[in-house]
Amino acid sequence: MTATFPDFACQSAKLFERAQAVFPGGSTRNQTYFPPHMIYAAEASGCRMRDVDGNELVDFHNDYTVTILGHAHxxxxxxxxxxxxxxxxxxxxxxxxxxxxxxxxxxxxxxxxxxxxxxxxxxxxxxxxxxxxxxxxxxxxxxxxxxxxxxxxxxxxxxxxxxxxxxxxxxxxxxxxxxxxxxxxxxxxxxxxxxxxxxxxxxxxxxxxxxxxxxxxxxxxxxxxxxxxxxxxxxxxxxxxxxxxxxxxxxxxxxxxxxxxxxxxxxxxxxxxxxxxxxxxxxxxxxxxxxxxxxxxxxxxxxxxxxxxxxxxxxxxxxxxxxxxxxYDGEAIDRLNELGDTARAQLRDALVQSGIGGQVTGESSLFLMSFTDEPFHDYRSYYRATADRHHRIMGALFPKLINRGVLMAAWGFGCLSTPMEQAEIDHLSEAVFESLREVRDELAEAAE
Ligand SMILES: Cc1ncc(COP(=O)(O)O)c(C=O)c1O
Missing domain, CATH: 3.40.640.10 (Type I PLP-dependent aspartate aminotransferase-like (Major domain))
Structure with a gap:
């Protein structure tokens, strides 16, 4: 099923409305609030999750890097x-x-x-x-x-x-x-x-x-x-x-x-x-x-x-x-780290091919997409390099990725889990490429 996030008529949006009566702002964990409404999980297995509306998401978020063996191992x-x-x-x-x-x-x-x-x-x-x-x-x-x-x-x-x-x-x-x-x-x-x-x-x-x-x-x-x-x-x-x-x-x-x-x-x-x-x-x-x-x-x-x-x-x-x-033994670590190298290389390619450009950093099975060509090495240089364009692009990109079945952190950070194979990395890089093409066209239209 293809999501249409955000969707104010969906079950997640209705649950979020209900939650307003009990939680300040409708949320008891800020990190699970993806504006304009939260997405509620129904089930999860391996590297895939299904939300309460039946949408499938490949989990490149893994609860901020926790679920490294995927779900329900x-x-x-x-x-x-x-x-x-x-x-x-x-x-x-x-x-x-x-x-x-x-x-x-x-x-x-x-x-x-x-x-x-x-x-x-x-x-x-x-x-x-x-x-x-x-x-x-x-x-x-x-x-x-x-x-x-x-x-x-x-x-x-x-x-x-x-x-x-x-x-x-x-x-x-x-x-x-x-x-x-x-x-x-x-x-x-x-x-x-x-x-x-x-x-x-x-x-x-x-x-x-x-x-x-x-x-x-x-x-x-x-x-x-x-x-x-x-x-x-x-x-x-x-x-x-x-x-x-x-x-x-x-x-x-x-x-x-x-x-x-x-x-x-x-x-x-x-x-x-x-x-x-x-x-x-x-x-x-x-x-x-x-x-x-x-x-x-x-x-x-x-x-x-x-x-x-x-x-x-x-x-x-x-x-x-x-x-x-x-x-998560030596063999699993090596395999996941290699898959991380592949993911970063494919994402770099997706950024370039989309015409948006930028950098993909991270080590082992972690990745961070930054839509800037300015170099960075610490908090201030990263802050300055991503201050404007990166946030605009990421804000537009995140819902498009959800709608292509990809969940990652809303600021461009993600990670892999051991159930993932090359097919999931291809899914990630294609979703990023296609979504960035749309973002690029939207930005060009807005600038006209
Ligand atoms: C580097 C680092 N240290 C400490 C913490 C805090 O861990 P917890 O959220 O389990 O309290 C985090 C959480 O994201 C972290 O990334």
């Missing part, structure tokens, strides 16, 4: 059902948590000990607490514009604009209204992939810095990986100053068995995880050096960093995560 389903029959929720530990921890820790020697949480945001929050407790220092450094989850500290300078980002060094700006100054005063903001400028800022705060938090793939800086020079500077600075290097692998862990840090050759002191490692169930995790992780040890009384939660290490998540990581 047989091993994950089986593991969850078996675990639900044994113990679904309890104030006792379950063996599955040790098994999932063993699988993750075996993937990289940097993961000496691990703790589970319920979200990636919680993992990042605990990494920052651990860094402060370990060093006795108050400040965390992070890159301008980079997302590390829903936490006042991690959100500092997430979306600055030329009006407020300052002329020189990045400023610390609260994300929500009402963020206290105590938060912004304790977050040092550095530019991504600018080793010299970032080092100068870090050195100015060295005595107060507990940790440097970095995502080596930083999608919001244009999805180009951190350069070897930037990575080397971060490792050298943190080792010399005694701050901890915290690598956020919530998205990038998919890159290789040992994550982006293995692929890009750097040793983290602490690593945060989320998304794929829960097999589609809510998860976060923090792993790292045994001496730092011992801050969470409760066997000798109150730990330096008490960490717990009702749903921490939930049995169903532990079971799903194990099944997922067993299936």
């Amino acid at each position: 047989a091993d994950v389903e089986r593991a969850v059902i078996e675990q639900a029959r044994q113990v679904m929720c309890a104030a006792l530990a379950v063996p599955a948590e040790i098994e999932l921890a063993e699988i993750i820790c075996a993937r990289n020697p940097n993961f000496e000990r691990i703790r589970f949480m319920v979200t990636g945001s919680e993992a990042v929050a605990n990494a920052m607490k651990a860094a402060r407790a370990f060093t006795g220092r108050p400040k965390i450094a992070k890159c301008e514009g980079v997302y590390h989850g829903a936490n006042d500290f991690a959100e500092v300078s997430l979306d600055p604009t030329p009006q407020n980002w300052g002329q020189e060094a990045p400023r610390s700006i609260g994300f929500s209204e009402g963020v206290p100054q105590g938060v912004t005063d304790n977050v040092v903001v550095i530019p991504f992939n600018e080793p010299d400028a970032a080092r100068a800022i870090l050195e100015a705060h060295a005595a107060d810095l507990a940790g440097v938090l970095v995502d080596l793939t930083a999608a919001r800086c244009g999805a180009k990986p951190a350069s070897p020079e930037f990575i080397a500077m971060l490792r050298e600075f943190t080792t010399a100053s005694g701050a901890l290097l915290i690598i956020d692998e919530v998205i990038s862990f998919r890159m290789s068995r040992g994550g982006a840090q293995e692929a890009l050759g750097v040793e983290a002191d602490l690593t945060t995880f989320g998304k794929i490692i829960g097999g589609g169930m809510p998860i976060g995790a923090l792993a790292g050096r045994a001496d730092v992780m011992s801050l969470f040890d409760a066997t000798q009384g109150k730990p330096a960093v008490p960490q717990s939660g009702t749903f921490t290490a939930h049995p169903l998540t532990m079971a799903a995560g194990q099944a997922m990581l067993r299936a």
